[in-house]
Amino acid sequence: MSNEAIIFKQVSKTFPKAGKPSVNETSLNIPQGSFVTILGASGCGKTTLLKMVNRIIEPTAGTISIFGKDIRSMPVTELRQSIGYVIQQVGLFPHLTIEQNIATVPDILGWERKKTAERIDYLMDLVHLPENYKKLYPRQLSGGQQQRVGIARAMAGDPAILLMDEPFGAIDAITRTKLQDDFKQIQRELGKTVLFVTHDVEEAMKLGDRMIVMNEGTIQQYDTPLAIMSNPSNSFVSRLIQADDLFQQLHLIRAEERMIALTDEAVADDIPRVKASESLKSVLQTLLQQNAPYVVVENDKQELIGRLTLQQLKLQNGR
């Protein structure tokens, strides 16, 4: 048995009447349990790539398999039940309550009421939604809360794979950070395989164990965020992630210049520590390598004086 969750072999998609393929002869292995982000400009084929996995779009050439099985050999309904799908506009059913929305797949699968009810409780807790939201309707929730319901609904049938297409795209920065952190934690705990499309360089680097950079239907690079940052495969990748600028800037700025002063909050033991005089480049490496939500900064006397998140490295600087 291979430990690849998804394999693309020479997959292409050319839409009728289109001059060129939207996805072009793409081969790709997505290991089980990995969080893979797909980054690229508008129209480069990200959504097309994703939708071929659950057969919303059929490839014109090549094969896709999940857990070693060609997806064409599976009934479409069965395939879609084994893959969770989350999109930007959430797509909750407006006339159904939150609990009814989450129960969509369990109802299709004909689960017993008790099992479904337990699953709803578990999922609402998992995505940090208060229990008394169950009977509310989507319009009574904020965008961020609706997105949490969307994630819960996608996970209801316990799919091994989640496809996410800019799920946090329409959400304000603070809520978005919280959703990212919570979702990353859930993914790690449950070992789901996630394929996650985003426009946002920071989001792609923060969430992905591995990152795909696409341009015009072709994968430009597929590697860890750190490897892509430090060694972009071509000028397109380098421009997209602003690797040069970023690295130059980060090299020149010390941790203490960007950190937020630490108040008396407790710091967990597994949070990495960096020196106040370290460059942000080295802080970035620590953050990405250890997959930490933030680092704490210590002075010469080894007193903890500040904290730094990826956000504060201001990856958007100069844009």
Ligand SMILES: Nc1ncnc2c1ncn2[C@@H]1O[C@H](COP(=O)(O)OP(=O)(O)OP(=O)(O)O)[C@@H](O)[C@H]1O
């Ligand atoms: N149903 C369709 N029929 C015809 N052409 C399509 C269809 N869907 C997508 N395309 C074309 O395929 C290309 C890739 O589209 P896709 O939606 O995959 O891009 P994307 O990377 O997801 O873009 P965005 O970031 O804007 O969502 C585009 O040129 C688009 O016009």
Ligand SMILES: [Mg+2]
């Ligand atoms: Mg898209």
